[in-house]
Amino acid sequence: MKEINGGITAASGFKAASHAAGIKYQGRTDMAMVYSEVPCVCAGTFTSNVVKAACVQWDMNIVKSGKNMQTVVINSGIANACTGKEGFDACEATAKGVEEALNIPFDTVAVASTGVIGMQLPVDKLVDGVKAMAPKLDESIAAGSDASKAIMTTDTVNKEIAVEFEIGGKMVHLGGMSKGSGMIHPNMCTMLAFLGTDLSIEKSLLQEAVSEVVADTFNMITVDGDTSTNDTLLCMANGLAENKKITEKDAAYNTFKEALSFVCETLAKKMAADGEGASKLFEATIVNAKSKEDAKTLARAIVGSNLSKAAIFGCDANFGRFLCAMGYSGADFNQEDVELFFKSVNGTLKVFDKGTPIVFDEDEALKIMKADTVTVYVDMHEGRASATAWGCDLTYDYVKINADYRS
Template structure:
């Protein structure tokens, strides 16, 4: 692998790219006083791309956002937490359109340039009096500094314990370009983009079709490779906006710096995805499953996601039990070609299976490794050149506690 072409901006945020402001406030949708309404605004109509949940039941905001995205441009995003506005019928649709209209009016942008996103409890109507009052208060909360980004990041959280952010910079055509992202997600997280809410900002000039293609490709290897609980949400989406204010020549796949831009863009996606997996409801560990030697990359993805999604594997990791039998069982039920005589498995650097045969290992060493906050499971199938990595978390008592009383 070559030298990394981008730099991490440690204090960067979604407002670091030129042209973007953000803000958030508490409008009364949540029972606590945490922020529950937020917005991102661009100074100019931005080139935009989006991917959406594959759940058959899609929340009203997704319909509205798809409509706004029809011309490949956005200038603002309005987001609420505390209520998903999903499975809410005609009234839910009208409320989502009303959110879009109010945000356009208050933020001074065209209605067709506003995306709408919601997250929270399914099947309850939005308290639109709270929403309207909150949207009216948003303009004075919008900032181009970290304070605005922080308020927005807090506004999109539900059961999340921490905000998820990432920002990088790189040089294209001799000018510095920034790419940033903010995301939420903790439960109802399973591969099939989108399985959470994520928002990316960028100040590069990028051709719309190329941005959409890159977003899809990056999603397949990052957000689509995480799972917390195997449940794909009704609401979730990833939206990317590129202001073009950095001053570079428009990027597309033919541009000499495209590969560097794509690498940086994918890195931001990967950090956000890993942050979601690490913050899984009740989680105590980030779990990474790397599969190599598969017949294809798609096959490796399927196997990695089966292992990372196994409740038995996740429970064993929580209990620091080096039970490789659960891992190989998950590999074998993934529905992909596997030679049952050639599988190697490692827990970190500890070999527990070689050629599908048990290897004597130090149980105390394995226990100490599994008690760490990051656990890496490595599976080599010796059956081809396909490789993939998936991320998830352990399954704890707290996951059940949180979800047994989610509405109350």
């Protein structure tokens, strides 16, 4: 596997376009379209929030129906959540606009939205945006990058990645883009993520791979503890790489799953690092836990604690906050077995040793914690399971951004 330039248009047959529709934002693109030249098998994961946006329910129906998918239309600015029948009508109108523009059945067109909850979408602007984007669809890296920028809300950077790998003598490509900066504490994937591959694979195996990878990547990040109403990940596979179709969990399947994991983890970490107001990527790694579930629970508790996040922002090696978060996580362990370290590119420092605090050099700790990425590394000494979770520090700017988000 090799990382290559590009994003959602990296795989053969995938094109993208973007448009400034004026849905909420003025003077910037706020709509994107992703299109495959041929129909794709698709897989998806969606928010576990009971309050699901209209677009989430629309896409869930397509994925569960077993129908192929060929196009996704995304808008930023308004989430189309808590919008009743009018919200579903907006989804249908958008999809029918694609049917008219690209001659694709409307009930196979996915739609996604992100932004303010409880506002109605301007349907005329959505449909006009679809008509404007259809003739601009392009397979270039630039077109894909522009699409990744159009779906941003409070994001400060666009998020995309692409890889290539060989299966059965054929070069296969996988590209993706995502957005997410706030309201991130996923129980599916997170925010919006779209993946396109030219792999040939059975739909059921694609769904299984996506679901398993999401559990260890997107589901292991948090920014603020809020699980969105709109979380959606869609993965489309069009088969244009012409590899022998993957129909079982063989070496080819494992190769694809490894590439999928790399892409999803990279996008997830980009989102965590770009958390609203964040200045650092905050990572927690648990090793030698009793079980995988315990390791994941402990890691997520550490990066999800507001006190821990504040300590990371202040470069304060207050290890008690991290141990406290572990203690209320729900995982059972013996604190007398635990070792805790701070790590970064600037060094490694043990601060807690099997129930006993260690006298450490505060200047050394400060140097380590001033890095752009800080890791709390915990050895449980109780088993062989491990897990990593990603988050960000909690800064003053998080409140500033969210205090007036709607207005």
